[in-house]
Every structure is written in structure tokens, then in C-alpha cells.
Amino acid sequence: MEEDTPTEELEFTWGKKKGKGGKNKDVLFYESFTFDGEEYTLYDCVYLYKKDEPEPEIGKLIKIWETGEKAKKVKVLWFFRPCEISNFLGGEEILENELFLASGEGVGLANLNPLESIAGKCNVLCISKHKENPQPSDEELQMAEFVFHRTFDVGLQKIADKMEGIIAGIDVKFMFNKKEIQKPGGVLKVDLGKNEVCGNVIASNETMVLSKKNSFKENITLETNENCVDSSTQENGDLVKHKPSLVEKPASGVGLNSSDTNKMNEKLEHVSNPMALLRFEVKSDEGEVKHGKVHARQVEEEEKVKFTKDNIDSDNRPTKKAKLDTGKIRERIHVEVERKKKFTSVCDPKVKNDASIEVGNDKNKSSDLKHRSDTKVLYPKVSDEVDHGQSKKPKLDTSIEVPNDKSKSSDPKCVNATKVLSPTMSALDDISKLKSAKDSLGTNNSPLKKMKPDDKATTISNGNDGNLPKASQRKVKHDCRGTDKESCKKINLNEKAMALSDGKLPKVPPTQSQSMADKVDGLVVEVTRHPNGDRRTWFKGFPWEDRIQNAHEQGTLVLLQNLDPAYTSAQVEDIVWHGIKESCTAKMIQRTANSSPHYGQALVILKTREAAQKVVRELDEGCLLMSNGRPLVGSIGTPCSSERKPPFFGHLTIEKLWHQNAREMKEAISTSHCSQPNTIEYNMAMEWCLQQEGSDLFWKNLYKQQGKELRQLKAKLKLKDALKAK
Amino acid sequence: MGTSEAEYAAFEEKVKRTVYLDNISPQVTESVMRTALSQFGNVKSVQFIPNYLESRNIPHCALVEMENPKQASVIVKEIAEFPFMILGMPRPVRARPAVANMFDERPAMPGRQIQCHWLEPEDPNFEVAKKLKELHGRHTAEAAFLLKKQLEEEEKLAKMQNETLKANYKKYEMVDSVMSDGTARRLARRYNIRVSDD
Numbered sequence: 076m077e078e079d080t081p082t083e084e085l086e087f088t089w090g091k092k093k094g095k096g097g098k099n100k101d102v103l104f105y106e107s108f109t110f111d112g113e114e115y116t117l118y119d120c121v122y123l124y125k126k127d128e129p130e131p132e133i134g135k136l137i138k139i140w141e142t143g144e145k146a147k148k149v150k151v152l153w154f155f156r157p158c159e160i161s162n163f164l165g166g167e168e169i170l171e172n173e174l175f176l177a178s179g180e181g182v183g184l185a186n187l188n189p190l191e192s193i194a195g196k197c198n199v200l201c202i203s204k205h206k207e208n209p210q211p212s213d214e215e216l217q218m219a220e221f222v223f224h225r226t227f228d229v230g231l232q233k234i235a236d237k238m239e240g241i242i243a244g245i246d247v248k249f250m251f252n253k254k255e256i257q258k259p260g261g262v263l264k265v266d267l268g269k270n271e272v273c274g275n276v277i278a279s280n281e282t283m284v285l286s287k288k289n290s291f292k293e294n295i296t297l298e299t300n301e302n303c304v305d306s307s308t309q310e311n312g313d314l315v316k317h318k319p320s321l322v323e324k325p326a327s328g329v330g331l332n333s334s335d336t337n338k339m340n341e342k343l344e345h346v347s348n349p350m351a352l353l354r355f356e357v358k359s360d361e362g363e364v365k366h367g368k369v370h371a372r373q374v375e376e377e378e379k380v381k382f383t384k385d386n387i388d389s390d391n392r393p394t395k396k397a398k399l400d401t402g403k404i405r406e407r408i409h410v411e412v413e414r415k416k417k418f419t420s421v422c423d424p425k426v427k428n429d430a431s432i433e434v435g436n437d438k439n440k441s442s443d444l445k446h447r448s449d450t451k452v453l454y455p456k457v458s459d460e461v462d463h464g465q466s467k468k469p470k471l472d473t474s475i476e477v478p479n480d481k482s483k484s485s486d487p488k489c490v491n492a493t494k495v496l497s498p499t500m501s502a503l504d505d506i507s508k509l510k511s512a513k514d515s516l517g518t519n520n521s522p523l524k525k526m527k528p529d530d531k532a533t534t535i536s537n538g539n540d541g542n543l544p545k546a547s548q549r550k551v552k553h554d555c556r557g558t559d560k561e562s563c564k565k566i567n568l569n570e571k572a573m574a575l576s577d578g579k580l581p582k583v584p585p586t587q588s589q590s591m592a593d594k595v596d597g598l599v600v601e602v603t604r605h606p607n608g609d610r611r612t613w614f615k616g617f618p619w620e621d622r623i624q625n626a627h628e629q630g631t632l633v634l635l636q637n638l639d640p641a642y643t644s645a646q647v648e649d650i651v652w653h654g655i656k657e658s659c660t661a662k663m664i665q666r667t668a669n670s671s672p673h674y675g676q677a678l679v680i681l682k683t684r685e686a687a688q689k690v691v692r693e694l695d696e697g698c699l700l701m702s703n704g705r706p707l708v709g710s711i712g713t714p715c716s717s718e719r720k721p722p723f724f725g726h727l728t729i730e731k732l733w734h735q736n737a738r739e740m741k742e743a744i745s746t747s748h749c750s751q752p753n754t755i756e757y758n759m760a761m762e763w764c765l766q767q768e769g770s771d772l773f774w775k776n777l778y779k780q781q782g783k784e785l786r787q788l789k790a791k792l793k794l795k796d797a798l799k800a801k
Numbered sequence: 802m803g804t805s806e807a808e809y810a811a812f813e814e815k816v817k818r819t820v821y822l823d824n825i826s827p828q829v830t831e832s833v834m835r836t837a838l839s840q841f842g843n844v845k846s847v848q849f850i851p852n853y854l855e856s857r858n859i860p861h862c863a864l865v866e867m868e869n870p871k872q873a874s875v876i877v878k879e880i881a882e883f884p885f886m887i888l889g890m891p892r893p894v895r896a897r898p899a900v901a902n903m904f905d906e907r908p909a910m911p912g913r914q915i916q917c918h919w920l921e922p923e924d925p926n927f928e929v930a931k932k933l934k935e936l937h938g939r940h941t942a943e944a945a946f947l948l949k950k951q952l953e954e955e956e957k958l959a960k961m962q963n964e965t966l967k968a969n970y971k972k973y974e975m976v977d978s979v980m981s982d983g984t985a986r987r988l989a990r991r992y993n994i995r996v997s998d999d
Contacts, residue, residue, distance in 0.1 A: 162882055619851065637937045640902050643909045654917045665850045666902035667862045668823050668895070669951075671944055674937060675902070698920040698930035706930040707917070708937055749883040755969060759962050760884035763892045766958050767824065770951045777947055781940045788936055791929045 086111055087190075089141070093117070101143030108139060108147075113196055115139075118249050120199040120221075123151065123192050133174060133197050133221065137185065137245055147190035152243050153177045154199065155227050163232055172221045174199060176250060178235065178242045179228030185243050199223060201251045203238045208251035619662055623678060630684035633659075633691055636708040639701070640666060640675035647677040654699045654707065657686050669774050673782055687711065808908050812901070817870045818845075819899035820877060823862035829888050837887045838865055841879065842872030850903065859952060864899055873898065892959075 090107030107116040115121065117139060122131040134151035141147050154174040157164060177184045200211050200219035211219070226235045226242065238247045626632035635647060642650075647661040664676045681687045693699075694709035701707060825834075831847045838844050850862040867873045877896045879885070884893035901907060920927045979985045989995065 164881070636941065637934070641910060642915070643907055646909055646915060650915060650917055654919070662905075665905055666900060667850055668821070668897065669944075669948065670902075671940065674940065698927055698934070699917055700920055700926070700930055701917045702915050706920075706934050706937075708934050749879075749885050755966070756886075757884065759966075760886065760893045762958060762962065763824075764884060766955060767895055770954070773947065777943065781943070784936060784940075785933075788929065788933055791932075 087147075090114065090116070093139075099143060103141050105139045105141070108190070110190065110193060115193070115196060118253070120154070120197040121151070122194040122197050123188060124194045131194055133199065134185075135176070135199075135250070137243060137249075139190070148187055149190050149193065150185055150187050152185045152245075153183060154221070154223060155183075160227055160234075163227070163234060170222060172219070173225075174221045174223040175225050175227040175234065176223050176238070176242065177229050178226035179230040181230040183229045197221065201238075203251065205238055205247075205251065207248045208238075209253075211252060622660075622680060623662075626680040630711070631681045631687045632711065633679045633681060633687045634710050635661075635677045635679055635694075636674060636710070637705050638663075638675035638677060638707070639705065640670075640672060642675055642677070644677065647679065650701065650707070651679060651690065655690050655693055657681055657690055659686075668771075671781065672778055673785055809910060812904075812908050815866065816899050816901050816904070818868065818873050819864050819866045819904075820873045821862065821864055821897045821899040821903055822880075822894050823860060824892060824895045825861040825863055826888055826892075827861055829861065833888055834863055834865060837885075838867075838876065841867070841876045843868040848905070850905075859948070864903060 086109070088109045089105055090109060091105065093104040093106045095103055105117075107114060109115070115136060117136055120133060120135050123134055124131045133154040133156075135154070136149050137152045138150035139148075154176055156174060157169045160175060198219050199221040200215060201208055201224065202211060202216070202222045203224040204210075216222070224236075224238070226238055227233070228235060238250060240247055242250060623632060635651070638647065638650075642663060644661045644663045647663055648659055651657050651659050651661065659679045659681045661677050661679045664670075664678065666675075679690075681690060688711075691709045691711055694707050698706040820838075822834075831849070834847045835844050838847075844865060845868055846866045848864045848866075850864060852859065852861070865876075867876070877898055880894065880896035885896075886893050920930055
């Protein structure tokens, strides 16, 4: 029947009949209809606009009929948005686009509405784990505007997690996603990836795709293949009909038009690689922005503006970056990078390193940065890994020469001899930990050490002919350190450390030897418990507040960042030990509501100021890559200064009353209460709640975006499988 | 890596029983928290999360361990429904279920291995790693900026509310004084308007 309703002139046709009314034979029930170019079927979800309300209601059509007087009516079972039932949600976790289906008995369950009040179709996916519910695929999830899996009982005012029984007189299984049925001339149900209709043509032709269309989905991106169209002409007929319907969708369709076309366009791209979930993400982001609350959108845009501003700022003023304390550090990096470039050419084992030495010396003289004493280099670290080969030896010899020269010429605090070594060493796929990192040695006594290196040089080179004889090394260290008055205690500590680590060594190598084989990576060190680790439990130590302040004053505080947030303090200490050969105490910063879920931070107190600087420097120049592809970032820690009475915004007092009650206040014990709705403080509290929710939202968006950027960048990192496994 | 499964399981159980609260005034002490939350159940311990890095102005956060997970979830629910204020108004505290990373001395997840290695400059990953570091720097800057913005907005809101409160109080005082010193009554007599307190 073709009918033109007088008021709106919107097209309407009835679809499939369902039956006749029981009592009133004039009433006809239907299963589907076409309205304003859109086809609706029973149990579809639709938008309905209420008068004066900015946002539409979403409901499910559970009955469609025409009365005796030829009036068209639908019975709509409502969905609740989370904000509408926030009082009953408590602390439940809600998905971003989750709705709740009404159930039970009472007001708000369902309503009868004239059919013309339908504004458009809505794509609501059921993600309930009920066995009768066809589980949606990932693509469908991305395309869905809303999801639901829980119901809200309007009578009991409670949320039910499972969908069971009867809802509004209808068995719950009708509420689930439609199963796939091929209906001629009706709804096309073809899976996006399954190519049921077009066979394998879709796989090859990427521009068009038959998307899954069941009555739940509104995004009818039915661009079909030419071939596909040929193969089934009646589908073609339907598709043709639907295509224009997409275009003509009424403007009142909740502003989805633009998003639909966007999605269509994107779909065209996406389809070319259905596996490219990354792009789907992009799309769904857009979709979310549009479908989400206006507030959220504004916030997000606002926030994006902030970002761009911030980015611009940070580009213009690189020193603004919080992590790198000053621009000076940048210069330092440049210096080191240059130097390293020179050294990379020295990777060839046969090459004499004299050239490099000189270069190093020049650099040392020129830069004014504090550097470690080169004597450190002497002590090829007893690393945890198996020593690899004879090719190492020439390196060692040359490396030893380097410090000699350097220590004579440059000022005591000299550098990156460690840095010199590492590129060359690792290039050889050596035990890269030839940075000795016995930084705990007071570096002030370098003059004393000048002589020592020469002596020890030979012993070491001899010693390294076979496996690194730990004994000799230890002896070397010990002797050298013996002259160092300041750090004798530390020596013992380290010596013990060596002993302990020696003991541990035999176990570790076998697993790592495979990874050693790869020339590209440096040494992959498995971070086991470092020798002093257990000492943490021996004594409690001072409270951290004080320790951190002290450390900051002494310059031994380092802030490590870009850690996995799940690491513990002990693990951080281990990492520092294995990566940089420094013993330290660490404290992982505890996560709060606004902390980034992607990055963890830790404050690390090292033994000396030089140790701290060394750590920072090495982390800056090189890249210490941890598992799952995170380069460690270090900087000098700057804890905030403590104010005596920090101002807390939000707690207001009326001065006069306060003075009057001052005496009483002193005696009052804790005051805490829930505010009553009829007070002014309640209103203010609501404003605060709003503020809190708003900031929650923009934190969430920020981290989501950062997560995305992080993932994109990480994807470029080609890691070996050994490392990839987190 | 040192911790047993049982230890970690015990820790996880503790996490479930704990509530994370923030937007707490710096003046709130442990005993205040305890008393405040004891109306919801048996409070086993209160731990404030120390703030070492951010500016000192941000409100405090605390981890409150309850006796069982039910009590913890009740707190979260109640505070979500009604604004709960501790030691001052009108800024309400916010409660969430706690997460493992919020705890201080926590056992490491068993069965996890960390590895690390130094990259050499020729390694193509080196560049990527450098970029990752930069990205990280940018992200932290962004987060810091956002935090600053948030604090500014909170300050603004507090100031606004203060103004409103003052204005309201002034009005109230005025009305009160007019009533109490008889001016109202006199005026009423003058204009033949009834003013009575019944």
C-alpha cells in the first residue's frame, strides 16, 4: 500500500505481514516496513526524538501494526543510556557506547508510539555472551554505534548482567543479534569477510565490498562489485534501491549522515585490508566522536587544540621538555652523537684505535661536561653472559689504551670512554657490558689511578685470553680501589657483588647464548635479581621523603621514565644494575587516577653524584632497550619542594563563622558527611563532580591518543622474538 | 622472579579489597580517613599515596584497605551516588576500585622476565628507539600540561564558588539582621504587610 501521510510527505510502504489482531480483526501486525527510504524490521533498533530533547531516545521495535483507523503504531522497548541510570550503576564499569535494555515491569519499559515518530535506524549490537546470541565480529563491533549486554529492571531498579527470560512479553532470544539469513528481495545478510555472495571476487577487488547487513546495522555500505552484481541480479535490485536510500537519509537521522558517508569512504579504503585494524580504529574514533556526547566531543576538540598548542610550544622551545633539564643536555647529546659517529667507523676489529683515541681526546678537552674517570674502563665487567670469542681481545687492548691516554691528558672527570667502547664492542657482538660502571669508585682520585691502569692493563689483557677470569679482574679492581680512600666500603660491596654475580653466572648464559648470535643487537641481558637486591629487606632505611630530599641535594637522584607501569621497585633496581652496572635503591612511583597507563616512572637514588650523572648520560646517548621495546629514559630527578600548607581548592569556609567556631572546631573530630540534595553545598558538590568527570574524560582521551601514537611508533621497531615476548 | 604465585595471589586479593580515593584535602589525616570510612565497614589500613614529582598543589590520594571486597565495592558505589565530603565542603572525594600499580611495596608479577640491552648506533632500531624517547618526552610534557590545566580549572571553580558563597552569605546575613533588629517589623507595620514567623 502506498500512503502519503499528509503531514510529512515521507514515503512509506508496508513490508511483510505478520498477522491479524486477535480481538480486533482490523488490526494488522507487520514484520517490516519501509519508511522514508529506510527499511525497518521487527526488533530493529531505532532513534526516536522526543519533543524538546536534544538527544534522541533509542528503542527496539517490538510490535508494529496498523490500527483499524489506518493509524500506524509501533511499540518500542527502551534502551537506557548510562547517564540516565547513573544512580543505580554505582561503580560499575561501563563501556563507552554501552546501553542498557529495559526489562521488568513498570514505567519506562516500553511505549506505544506513532510510527512516524521514528527518526532513523540505530545500530545497536548485542554483545551478550548468551549461547543464543551470535557473537559479533570485530568489524561489526567497530561499526556498531552502541552495544548492550545488560538490562535494567525498571521495576526493581537494578541492573542484571545476564539476559534471560522474558522481556516485555517477548522471549529474550529475539533481543539478540539477528542470525544470518539470506532473504530474497529483503535484507541482505552477507558477511564482510566471508564473501558468501561474491565468492572470491571480493578478495581480489578491493574497492567495493558487500558489508554485512542485518537489520541491526545502519551503515549500509553496500558498494558491490560489478561481478557480484552480475551474479545475483535480484540482490542488485535491492542494492540499487538501498544505495539511494543511504544518500537520501533524512537530516533528522541524528547527524549520522556525514558520519555514514565518512564511514563509507573509509570503508572503501579499509576494505582493501580488512585486517588493518589500525584503520578501523581511526574510523571508530571518528565515529565515537560523533556519536559520543556532545560534551565529550567538545572536550576532545578542546584538548586537541591544547595539544597542538603544546606541540608547537615544545617544538619552538625544546628546552621546555620536562625531562631534559636544560638545553645543555641537548648539546651534550649532540656532542656525544658526533663522537659516536666517528667511532662507528672503528668497528672493524682490526683497525687500530689510535685515531679514535685522539678524537676522543679532542672531544674530551673541548667539552666541558663532567665525565667519568677512564679508569673505569679498565675493569671489563664480569657480565652475566658468556664471553664470546677471541675477537674481543684486540678490542680490549685498544680500549685499555684509550683510557691511558685520556687519563693523562684530560681532566679527571673523563668520559665516555665507556661510550667509546660500547659501539665497538657491541658491533662485535660482544659482551657489551664492557662499560665497567664501577662508578661507585670515587672519581676524585683519578691522579692516583693514572699509574694503575698501566699496570693492570697487561694483567687484564692476559686475563682475557680465555674466559674472563674473574679472579684477576676482581683483584685489579680491588687494588685500584685500595687506593681510593673514600670508597673502600663500596669496593667491598662491589666485590661481594662480583662474587655473587659470579656465582649466578653459570646459570644464565645458556638461555642467552642464542640471542647472542645475532649481530645486530647488542647484548640482551636478562634482568635477574641483582646481587644486592635482597638487602632491601634487611633494613628499612629512612623514610623515602627524607631520602629523596637528601638525594636531590646531593645530586644522586635520578628519575627513570618510560618503564612498564607494572614494574616494581625491585625490578627497577635490577634493570639499573644489569643495564648500567649501578647499584641503587629505587622507588617506583605509585599510580594515581591521572597517571599515564602507558608509562611508569621511578625515582632512583644512586650512590654518588657521578653515578647519577653517568646513568643519565648513558641513557641519553645510548638506547637501553627493555623488553617490549621501551628505551629507558633517565634524567636528574627534581622532586617538588614541599610547602608547609598547600592550598586546597574546593573547601570553602565562611570566614566569619569560622572565627566564631574556631574554638569549637579545634575540638571537633573528623567531619565527613554525605551532602543532602536540598542544600547549597549539594549544588556546589555537583559542580565539582561535573568538573571531575570532565577532567577524567580528557585524561582518558589523552591517554588513548598517546597509546595510539605509541603503538604506531613501536610497530616500527623490529625486535627479535626473544625480546618481543614481554 | 622471586615472588611466588601464592604471594602474588595474596596481593591481588588485597587489591580487590582496597579502595582508591582522591580529591582529598591535604589536611586530612589517617585517623580522619579511618573514621570517615568506618561507616562503610571495617577499615584495615589507610595509606596515602605520596606525591614526589608533581607540584604540591594537587589533592591527595589514598588507598584504604577494607576487610572484604564487598565493603570496598559498597564504598565506591555510595560515593559515586552521593557526594561524600571529608573535612570540608563542598568538594567531594572520589572513589575507585584500586589497581595493583597504585600500591607501593608490591610483589612483582611472577613468571615475568625483563630483558634489556644496549642498542648500537648502526642498528636501525636505534633511530626508532630515539624517536620513542622523544615521543615519550612529548607525552610527558602533554600530560604535565594537562595536569596544569586541570588544576587551573579547579582553582577557577573554587574561586567562583567562593564568590557565590560569599554573596549568598551576605544576603543571608542581611535578611537575618533585618529580621532580628526589628527593621522588618517596623517596615511591615508601615506598609501594612504581615510578617510573621508562623
